[in-house]
Amino acid sequence: MNNVLLIARRELSAYLRTMLGYIIVAVMLFILGILFNAWAMSGTAKKSAEIIADFFTLASGCTLVTSAVLGMPLLAKEREKGTIQLLFSAPIRDWEIIVGKYLSALVFLMVYLGCSFYMPLLVMAYGKVSAGHLAAGYLGLMLVGSVGAAFGTFASALTKNQLVAVIISLVLVIGLTVFWFVARITDRPLTDAVTAMAWYAHFTPFGAGLVHAKHVIYFCLVSFVALFAATRVLEARRWT
């Protein structure tokens, strides 16, 4: 576990000392702010809870993209610069490298989520929103971010080109999103199966202020599968 924290700490300091992470967070916060104003805050009078639900819908998409893009440099940059050889020659397991890097992206994502908090806070100040609703929504956003960061880590393990890595992770994000649209045009029992795979269907209850174990498990499971695949890819790198 010490190695995981060591890797996570170093990677987090890289996010904090370089501009890339800040730029990604700033751009995505800008987009989220515009969408929040244009969609959640516009139109006819709404209840506070409805505005917050709309905010979480928008924020979930932005969080998924942000976390997937944040994962871009994690391993691709190590391979591009040759620093991966330092990790490969050190007494550290491949899964520790993967989990450490994934955790750093997840912690940095909190900067983004923290900066987005003023939006629901404004609604809370001028309307009636429970703290539990916000807590559930932000838990959901962290779980969505976990999936995005895991996808980003996996994509970053596949290539040494950071641009290719971000394209792969966004394709994975889109793929997981498409299930939700597919579910709308299919019939049962296929609809149930496809819905079960769509991340948005699992996020909606969080946005409404509800926390169900099955949805938490879904996000944890998808994250685990992506991180497991990333570990296998890293192991395979030693043989090629």
Add this chain to the structure above:
Amino acid sequence: MISVEGLTKYYGENAAIKDLAFKISKGEVIGFLGLNGAGKSTTLKVLGCVLAPTSGRVIVDGYDVVENPHEIRKRIGYLPDTPPLYDEMTVGGYLDFVARLRGVAPGDTVARVKAIEEKTGLAAWHDAPINSLSHGYRQRVGVAQALVHNPQLLILDEPTGGLDPVQIVEMRELIKRLKGEHTILISSHILSEISQIVDRLLIIHNGEIVAQGTEDQLAGAAGGGGGLIELQLAGNAQKAVEAAKAVPQVNTVELTQLAGDRVHLQVTAAADVRPALVRAMVTAQLDVLEVKKSHGRLEDIFLKITQKEGSA
């Protein structure tokens, strides 16, 4: 310390190294010599547990690189051909990170980093960002990260690559100071850069070991066993050549210089035939002014060995 048998590594369809076999004792300083692409880096990557071999058996300090790479990694310090540096970190921060990564106890890292910075001449750059360092200092940080945990085995892949002549001398002095404390594997494609440091040379060509031994042994092998013998004589040149050729085990005799009655011969032989040559010259009534065994330049030896392999 290291035992390698039948080591082969394929990249796709291409074999980077083929059926390598060698042994390295504890405390030895071994030079891996070869042209670019000969397979030196691949060999060192396998020994450093960065790459897994396609086949063969590699034992380092009693552990197999495939079965127990983790144990081996605890015992090695590895400098790849490009130093693995995080540009945004400071020298001290980076070395502290590597020390912890390599298993130095948290309470000991400060002392270890300080000691290694002093040893590698980096103490004044402790707080300098790595991206502000010159190539020579980046290389030093690369060596420092390989040493920070005081490993038994030190693997340095082209540590003098891209350095200017002064930096090469400094790097050589640094490695000389490490002799005796570690088993050291060092690679280079410029032979003179490491010939003064190493105890033994392994010459790799096209993924195979084509020669190994001390510099003297390799010089001997390149010259046909006895090396190159240079003779300076006074007398008839024709007689001198014939007398030299008549000596048993002599392979070639070359008249390299003739000024008046001064004759200069270069002789290659299957063994050290200097006494027999002197006797033959005296018998032929020639005055022997000088006789010496010449190893030739190491580059010449290397070229002879690799060209011999290439034409075989």
